[in-house]
Amino acid sequence: MSKTFKLDGREIPFETGQTIMDAALAAGVYIPHLCHNPELAPHGSCRVCLVDIGERQVSACTAAASEGMEVDSSSETIQATRRAILQMLFVEGNHVCPACEKSGACQLQAVAYYTGMLAPHFTHFFPRRPVDASHPDVVIDFNRCILCELCVRASRDHDGKRVFAISGRGLESHLVIDSPSGLLGDSCFAAADKAAHVCPTGAILPKGRGYETPIGERLYDREPISIVGDVRAHEEEVV
Amino acid sequence: MAEKPRVATVSLCGCFGCHMSLLDIDERILDLVDLVTFDRTPLTDIKTLGDCDLGLIEGGVANAENVEVLLEFRRRCKVLVAFGACAVNGGIPAMRNQFSLAECLRESYCDGIGVHNPGIPNDPEIPLLLNQVHPIHEVVAIDYVLPGCPPSADTIWTFLTEFLEGKPIAFSYTQIHFD
Numbered sequence: 001m002s003k004t005f006k007l008d009g010r011e012i013p014f015e016t017g018q019t020i021m022d023a024a025l026a027a028g029v030y031i032p033h034l035c036h037n038p039e040l041a042p043h044g045s046c047r048v049c050l051v052d053i054g055e056r057q058v059s060a061c062t063a064a065a066s067e068g069m070e071v072d073s074s075s076e077t078i079q080a081t082r083r084a085i086l087q088m089l090f091v092e093g094n095h096v097c098p099a100c101e102k103s104g105a106c107q108l109q110a111v112a113y114y115t116g117m118l119a120p121h122f123t124h125f126f127p128r129r130p131v132d133a134s135h136p137d138v139v140i141d142f143n144r145c146i147l148c149e150l151c152v153r154a155s156r157d158h159d160g161k162r163v164f165a166i167s168g169r170g171l172e173s174h175l176v177i178d179s180p181s182g183l184l185g186d187s188c189f190a191a192a193d194k195a196a197h198v199c200p201t202g203a204i205l206p207k208g209r210g211y212e213t214p215i216g217e218r219l220y221d222r223e224p225i226s227i228v229g230d231v232r233a234h235e236e237e238v239v
Numbered sequence: 240m241a242e243k244p245r246v247a248t249v250s251l252c253g254c255f256g257c258h259m260s261l262l263d264i265d266e267r268i269l270d271l272v273d274l275v276t277f278d279r280t281p282l283t284d285i286k287t288l289g290d291c292d293l294g295l296i297e298g299g300v301a302n303a304e305n306v307e308v309l310l311e312f313r314r315r316c317k318v319l320v321a322f323g324a325c326a327v328n329g330g331i332p333a334m335r336n337q338f339s340l341a342e343c344l345r346e347s348y349c350d351g352i353g354v355h356n357p358g359i360p361n362d363p364e365i366p367l368l369l370n371q372v373h374p375i376h377e378v379v380a381i382d383y384v385l386p387g388c389p390p391s392a393d394t395i396w397t398f399l400t401e402f403l404e405g406k407p408i409a410f411s412y413t414q415i416h417f418d
Contacts, residue, residue, distance in 0.1 A: 120327070
């Protein structure tokens with residue numbers, strides 16, 4: 001008989017070694033997340049997937065599931081904390097949704113919709129960040145980077161290239177590119193790399209295919225991410 | 240009969256798209272004029288602001304006049320609404336925050352393509368630009384938010400009807416969009 005834990009009152013089966021997120025995804029239960037991708041090692045950095053276990057809040061993507069635990073992922077308190085985390089992500093970058101071609105198929109946006117976020121609430125940082133259009137096939141807009149490190153992990157663990165890394169500390173943290181000039185066009189990055197297809201926001205975008213899907217027909221226009229799932233699962237449809 | 244609620248609207252640093260979306264409520268605007276009295280708004284072309292129950296602010300805060308108008312709306316409106324993306328987070332105009340004001344002015348009036356008689360305007364009637372464009376919640380307290388660029392007519396209608404009926408505002412999934 002398999003082991004189970006309770007997630008919002010529902011019994012979720014799991015195997016030893018699985019995280020709360022692994023088991024929830026396998027059971028078809030949505031826990032909001034940005035830096036998690038089941039194909040890559042968990043990172044636990046965005047904290048959007050935080051859940052209550054008794055008195056503690058943990059990230060579901062890194063916390064191991066255990067027999068009989070009771071997990072709360074849907075209380076208003078948890079949703080409010082997630083909203084605050086998302087609002088901080090929005091004001092720390094420059095997320096100009098009306099000017100972004102990933103809009104409508106953006107996981108940051110979709111998770112914000114899911115949590116009921118209507119406004120950024122906090123004071124905007126309006127940081128000055130560059131756009132790197134040096135690569136022939138892919139553009140990087142650092143304004144939209146949320147430091148989830150999915151591209152870092154994909155390039156290192158899947159592509160075997162280590163094109164990306166995070167440099168700096170605290171507010172100075174930023175994505176850097178391994179090339180003599182620091183530009184993507186001078187690196188060994190290729191559009192076929194997995195790292196080119198994991199970004200949950202519009203920070204890494206293919207060139208020459210923008211705005212293909214009309215407003216109203218984009219991935220998250222009609223149905224929430226809790227039903228449609230992550231953008232990576234629809235890569236061919238939306239990119 | 241009690242006096243109808245007074246509603247004012249204004250466009251600060253925006254493109255007027257949110258007001259166009261308000262007009263997109265189509266024939267329902269006839270119901271709306273039965274329910275409210277419009278005070279200062281581009282729809283009436285009234286230039287002065289009276290005491291109002293509801294103020295809808297389109298656009299962000301980009302110049303000294305925007306600050307004055309916004310402060311007056313906050314003083315005279317019981318409830319203030321950030322109406323659309325520019326009011327909510329600065330929107331497209333805030334993309335100039337990536338550059339210094341001097342760079343923006345030089346590009347617009349001196350170095351830009353097709354500029355004749357280059358020179359930065361300095362007529363005293365032109366409101367002074369702020370160094371950055373700000374969402375309105377960074378200048379005054381706001382009570383409600385209508386996201387979207389622009390918010391759809393249905394989003395606006397949901398807000399107005401539920402607000403006027405004194406109900407909690409509840410948007411459906413398809414009414415919450417940031418773009």
